[in-house]
Amino acid sequence: MTQPPAARADIAIIGCGAAAEGLYRDALKRLQSRGIARVSALVDPNPARTAALARHFPSARIFATPAEAFANITPVLTIVASPPSLHAQHALDALAAGSHVLCEKPMAVRAEEAERMVTAARLARRVLAVGMTRRMYPSIVQTQALLAEGALGDRLRFAYREGRVYDWPVSSDAAFRRATAGGGVLMDIGSHVLDFLGALFGPPTGGSYADDARADGVEANCRLELACPDASGVVQLSWNQPLVTSFTIAGSAGELTLDPGRIDALRLRRDGGTWETRMCVTTWPSDLEPRGRCGLPRSHPDCIYYQLVQVLRAAVHGEPVPVDGEKGLAVIRTIESFYERATSLRLPWLTAAEQSEADVHHWSQQRWAAA
Amino acid sequence: MGGGVAVLGAGGFVGSRLLERAVHAGRRDIVPVVRGLRSVGRAANLGVSYRLGDASRPDSLKPALAGCDAVVNLTTGDPGDIVRTTESIYSAALAAGARVLIHLSSASVYGPVERPNLPDDAPPWLGHWMPYARQKGRAENFLRQRMADPRLAIVVLRPGLIWGPGSPWVLGPATDLLRGAAYLVDSGNGICNLMYVDNLLRSIDAVLAHAAAPSGFYHVGDDETRTWSDYYIALAAGLGADIAKIHAVPGDRFRAGPRDRIEELKALPMYRQLKDRLPIAARAAMKLRVVRALGGDRAAVTANGNAVVTRELWHLQTTRYPLPTGKFRATFGHRNTVSFRSGVAASLAWLRFIGVCEPETPGKAAQADSGALAVGRGA
Numbered sequence: 160m161t162q163p164p165a166a167r168a169d170i171a172i173i174g175c176g177a178a179a180e181g182l183y184r185d186a187l188k189r190l191q192s193r194g195i196a197r198v199s200a201l202v203d204p205n206p207a208r209t210a211a212l213a214r215h216f217p218s219a220r221i222f223a224t225p226a227e228a229f230a231n232i233t234p235v236l237t238i239v240a241s242p243p244s245l246h247a248q249h250a251l252d253a254l255a256a257g258s259h260v261l262c263e264k265p266m267a268v269r270a271e272e273a274e275r276m277v278t279a280a281r282l283a284r285r286v287l288a289v290g291m292t293r294r295m296y297p298s299i300v301q302t303q304a305l306l307a308e309g310a311l312g313d314r315l316r317f318a319y320r321e322g323r324v325y326d327w328p329v330s331s332d333a334a335f336r337r338a339t340a341g342g343g344v345l346m347d348i349g350s351h352v353l354d355f356l357g358a359l360f361g362p363p364t365g366g367s368y369a370d371d372a373r374a375d376g377v378e379a380n381c382r383l384e385l386a387c388p389d390a391s392g393v394v395q396l397s398w399n400q401p402l403v404t405s406f407t408i409a410g411s412a413g414e415l416t417l418d419p420g421r422i423d424a425l426r427l428r429r430d431g432g433t434w435e436t437r438m439c440v441t442t443w444p445s446d447l448e449p450r451g452r453c454g455l456p457r458s459h460p461d462c463i464y465y466q467l468v469q470v471l472r473a474a475v476h477g478e479p480v481p482v483d484g485e486k487g488l489a490v491i492r493t494i495e496s497f498y499e500r501a502t503s504l505r506l507p508w509l510t511a512a513e514q515s516e517a518d519v520h521h522w523s524q525q526r527w528a529a530a
Numbered sequence: 531m532g533g534g535v536a537v538l539g540a541g542g543f544v545g546s547r548l549l550e551r552a553v554h555a556g557r558r559d560i561v562p563v564v565r566g567l568r569s570v571g572r573a574a575n576l577g578v579s580y581r582l583g584d585a586s587r588p589d590s591l592k593p594a595l596a597g598c599d600a601v602v603n604l605t606t607g608d609p610g611d612i613v614r615t616t617e618s619i620y621s622a623a624l625a626a627g628a629r630v631l632i633h634l635s636s637a638s639v640y641g642p643v644e645r646p647n648l649p650d651d652a653p654p655w656l657g658h659w660m661p662y663a664r665q666k667g668r669a670e671n672f673l674r675q676r677m678a679d680p681r682l683a684i685v686v687l688r689p690g691l692i693w694g695p696g697s698p699w700v701l702g703p704a705t706d707l708l709r710g711a712a713y714l715v716d717s718g719n720g721i722c723n724l725m726y727v728d729n730l731l732r733s734i735d736a737v738l739a740h741a742a743a744p745s746g747f748y749h750v751g752d753d754e755t756r757t758w759s760d761y762y763i764a765l766a767a768g769l770g771a772d773i774a775k776i777h778a779v780p781g782d783r784f785r786a787g788p789r790d791r792i793e794e795l796k797a798l799p800m801y802r803q804l805k806d807r808l809p810i811a812a813r814a815a816m817k818l819r820v821v822r823a824l825g826g827d828r829a830a831v832t833a834n835g836n837a838v839v840t841r842e843l844w845h846l847q848t849t850r851y852p853l854p855t856g857k858f859r860a861t862f863g864h865r866n867t868v869s870f871r872s873g874v875a876a877s878l879a880w881l882r883f884i885g886v887c888e889p890e891t892p893g894k895a896a897q898a899d900s901g902a903l904a905v906g907r908g909a
Contacts, residue, residue, distance in 0.1 A: 324571075324572055325574070328568055373553070373577050378574075402885055507695070507876070513551070513554035
């Protein structure tokens, strides 16, 4: 027997800056237009930001702080899209108010904060999901399935590279300070990458790490060598270089490549044969009906929509979320462990004198000196 | 170099290298000025302080230039903004009491260099077909009219193609060479007027170091005269690309291709209005369709491609003469330090770093990575 459709879910957004505008706005409008959810509160200390977002959600109430918001409303779901250094406090506020939480990545800037979030969610019996949207990519899901069936054999090696000149429309420099962002490109793009690599190959158990951050900066380039239970490989990330973005996995029985810019296809070849392109047809629920319709995400914005639906389904029906707080915490712990062993990255365009100077002023040197 | 040196366009290719070079040299006088905080991300590793200033608005720039006695204009962007931005920067520099304004123009203001010993102060060709060159020429004329004012020295640098790590003039040819889409017009005999980015930055340093920089126009360029064939063959050799696959294009006249028509469409105001109105999701979907329709997925990079001859590159490759740079050397006592050979080596190292050549197959990855880490640790 089909259960009745769930009631329209109230959603609050904490942090109405670039993430809310650029990532969530269109997906939320889609949810709202389909009668699935309603944005009921916009929370941000900057009235210009809440006003800009309120144009799209005119029925939403506006609050300057989470405390004010939760004194007046109890949303089913709170999206935490504030600067990363505030994620923990804002998520804790929402959980304390009885709301489920979808927290933007990185989940927190320190593992201890993420631990508190996980504990609070468990005690409150609320969903704590982390916005690792790439887990919704059909290509990632299909890769996971291919690896599970042993399509590439054993002795797996991977290489992941992603980089472009930073162009996120930030409204403060919080993303570029270690105190407020926790780190640079590893914390930013690396959160996604370490999450889905962990899903594909198991959580990293070791490796090495090099980056280009000086004492007062955060890394714009980094390079990791990762050892995971089921594979090993390298990851290179950049905020200022146009890296040829690619993801390649090779094993004893075949190779697979993904273009991270294309979410619905992968290329596969077995035993040195010819490359074949496989279209990926993983679907996700597109509404809150217990046995509702499903859809195929075709773009990153699509995935944000399906991620929101999945988190709401977790809240309403108890279904699993793609990335919960425990998995988000594991990523933060991994990042911290790499930062602890950071060394200076060789940048080949620097002169020898510049590279030496960069090594001397690498942020790890300051940390060792302080220790 | 007494006061600060404001660098406008510090988030761009040349500006970010200027900043990086200055930080590694221990300089404290550089004041990077950016329009938006997103530009800070490009140099987030350096941890330097920025000032915010919109180069198109003097009122916004004036506080950003406070305390600076030199202003370096490296801004790029939409051709339609070049003149307005130049006017604004000039006004703000004057108001801030700066002693010198260094304005980065381009040798493209002439079109191809069609005669030897081209004077440094030759007027720009305002009928240029390329909006960028046309507007750069107009900006130069604005500054030319103000060079007699003793309050602010105006030094206009006219480099050719700025190349080196990070340059589109390295990435573009390298990508084309690897995918079999590179071409040489008239057997590559045209002069490739190159300016290695660090040589350009040394030129800027030379102007800044001059106690009384004379206003004027100055050609700047590398020491060696190279042809396009020299340049492509040097890159191809380092990339392992087959030079036999470089397409030969006749130099008698230019024949417009699809890319030029697309660029013409993109230059229309209607295109920009439409682009601004479309939601991000719709734009992403449309872009994906166009990329796929043009066969531009990543897999195609290593396949043989057909050469798409662009008007800009065709004209550049038919340049007949090198830019004479004697005036700048004589005035500022400048010497380049990077040769063509070492510039190519650095560019190839950068291409390897970003993954254009020697693609990082999983098998090779471990070797490459451990090498990089070992150097980083040991240095």
